[in-house]
Amino acid sequence: MRFEFRPAPMRFPSSAGLEPEALASAWGDWTWQMRRSLTHRSDFEAYFELSPSERRGFELSGFQVRCTPYYAALASETAAGDEFDPLRLILMPRAEESAEQVTQEQWDPLGERRNLKTPRLVHRYPDRVLFLVTDFCSVYCRYCTRKHFTGGELAFAREPEYREALEYIRAQTGIREVILSGGDPLTLSDAILDRVLSDLRKIEHVEIIRLGTRMPVVCPMRVTEDLVRMLKRHKPVYVMTHFNHPRELTQEAAVALEKFVDHGHPVFNQMVLLNGVNNDARIVQALSRRLLYLRVKPYYMFQCDPSRGTDHLRTSVEDSLRVQRELWGRLSGLALPQLSLDIPDGGGKAGLVPQFEIQCEGDEQQGTRRTYVGWDGVESVYISPPRSRWRAPLDASAYEEEWRSLRHAQSRDAQHSEG
Ligand code: SF4
Structure with missing residues (x-):
């Protein structure tokens, strides 16, 4: 059944x-x-x-x-x-x-404004960009990290801003991934999204398109057959959802997620740890199990960014690590989200991992003796061999060339089968 x-x-x-x-x-x-x-x-x-x-x-x-x-x-x-x-x-x-007394709060905790290359494009990492296609969301989450931009009533990018962003992506041939974000891209109509995706797919070096959205959580009826079919024409499109609590996974949300997956769109979930919402391993566990059952990979569990007005919602790092440690033994690797913190002012992500190693003796040249205690208290030693002089042979340019020709062949086949 x-x-x-x-x-x-x-x-x-x-x-x-x-x-x-x-x-x-x-x-x-x-x-x-x-x-x-x-x-x-x-x-x-x-x-x-x-x-x-x-x-x-x-x-x-x-x-x-x-x-x-x-x-x-x-x-x-x-x-x-x-x-x-x-x-x-x-x-x-x-x-x-x-509140007047705050620990550390900013309108732009990730320093995104510093990395704006055009009014709608954040370029922080060499191979990916964040395309802020709209600043509109159907629910404004109180912990939002992008309060410097979101909710400013700007909606879809104006034509010159849109073109400028596309021009930038076209000119930067190292960009492999475009993350459509904002705001929530799924608040845009199918026609506008189709145009954005078609324009991006004309840029040869763009391989992956990600769609960051909370619509399956707050308005799952947005995920229609027309939408998922349209997205499929522009594959691969990865969908990054944002469920924070198992109660958000209703029958309607489950149907929306299944539509994405059934049409071949990989779905990953990013959650934020929040006081009073989900700062208990059993809640995250329930959410992760349900997501995995729906073929959604629990991906990140974020430490809440010090965005303006979030002090009361932000968990302590120690609390977050306790949640992660408890989850370690309770969830399979498939269901386990990675705890991660964004280093303020644009420092990028730092993985937060519970401390399992309790002792390390020796050095890399001679080999080390490392003592670990597992999530349930089992203690044992791992003897690491000395550093090897064997290095894997590397021919990066050949891999690159081979990948390019594979992609050409694939897009030729796709055009042929559509035609
Ligand atoms: S959906 Fe995302 S961008 Fe919109 S308010 Fe929530 S966290 Fe911010």
């Missing part, structure tokens, strides 16, 4: 003047979810009993507030009066966002 996930509730305030039948047909339309999104405090009051801290949050937050009816219904399902509900902490502004 096929396992079914729990469907999300379908709740819309009766005062909004929609009959149950009309609601049932509108609910599954993603454009309706966009149009009827909650943006004002009064919209949220129709779903939640706001606490004093949340009411202050609406007055003081310097970051936009927005939520789809779908995600609001999901977040208000268990306890409309519980201000510490995990999903509610993700979507609702709180007074703590504007």
Whole structure:
């Protein structure tokens, strides 16, 4: 028997003047979810009993507030009066966002503005770029790391900015991957996305396109048959989702994820560890197992960046490492996400791994004797041999040439079969 996930509730305030039948047909339309999104405090009051801290949050937050009816219904399902509900902490502004005493908070913690090569293109690593195709999201997550750009009401790049970004990618032949981000690229229409992907596919050195999106979480009806078929014409397109809590994996979200995978799009999940949301190994474990069952690889578990207004949500590094250590024994490698921290100001990613090695004797020339303690306390020694003089033969230019001709042959075949 096929396992079914729990469907999300379908709740819309009766005062909004929609009959149950009309609601049932509108609910599954993603454009309706966009149009009827909650943006004002009064919209949220129709779903939640706001606490004093949340009411202050609406007055003081310097970051936009927005939520789809779908995600609001999901977040208000268990306890409309519980201000510490995990999903509610993700979507609702709180007074703590504007606290005066903060540990380390910035509008641009990753130093992306410094690496902007055009107004919409961040180029930090030699082989990949981040293309900020829109700054719009259907839900503004309170922990967002890109508050310097997201939610500025700029939407899709203006024509000159769009062309400038494409020109840059075309000119930089070392770029292999383009990550479509923002904002959320899946808030754009199929037609606009199709245009962006077609333009990128005309650039020969672009091999991989990644799509970073939270729409399968907050508006899974966005993932239509038309969308996944269109994406398939531009393969390989990797989909990077952003589930943070097992409750977000509803039947609707599961159907959306399966559509991607069934059409050949590899899906990876990146989550953020957050206080009161998922900072317990059992929660991450439940999320990871469900994702893996749906053929989604739990990829990264991020330490929350010191983005403005996130001090109350950020876990301590020690807490994050404790979660990772517990997961080590409970999850298979396939289901285990990697804990990672972005070094502020553009330092790139640093993997955070629990300390398993407790002693190291000797040196590399002579060989070392290393003592480890596993996740459940088993202690043993690994004797590392001395450094070898044998090096693997390397002919990088030949590999490169071979790969280029393979790709040419593949794209010729693809054009032939489409024609
Ligand atoms: S979906 Fe991503 S870009 Fe948009 S608010 Fe959330 S974290 Fe920020």
